[in-house]
Amino acid sequence: MIRIAVLGLAVLAATSASAQELAPDQARTFIAGKLFSYNCFDGTTGVGRIFADGSIIGTIQAPGSSTLRFAHLPPGTIRVTRTSMCAHLNGLPIDPCFRVTKTDYHSFRGAIAGLSFAYCDFHQRNPRAALTRRDSERERERERAAALAVSQPAP
DSSP states (O other), X not given: OHHXXXXXXXXXXXXXXXXXXXXXXXXXXXXXXXXXXXEETTSOEEEEEEOTTSOEEEEEEOTTOOOOEEEEEOTXXXXXXXXXXXXXXXXXXXXXBEEEEEEETTEEEEEETTEEEEEEEEEEEOHHHHHHHHHHHHHHHHHHHHHHHHHSXXX
């Protein structure tokens, strides 16, 4: 549950090439609905998406584990006000808040407010680009196989 909270908290944070700290509304605009892969300070990794309603869906892999786990947190898990961005998780005694620092056009760092060592780095991913890349690789393999078949003399 704590790792899922870290996922949510990290996805809320953002950083730019000029290390621009984002206000909560700016962070929501930068992050909401986009797919990000993440790597955290403790070795936790995964891929996730935070939606405008504050729900989260994604994967999480604990450090040293080969198990990739699916995670889904309900609407309202991430709460954005004028002054803060926090995660509300049942069972936690507090709602941790985050600093979001944009690192470049497609990346950010999310850190728990007051604990700058506890952070995750996020990089935006385009799932369609991955499909296109795989399709292109398959097409090149087909072309190579066809060229090889044409160059082979008939038996």
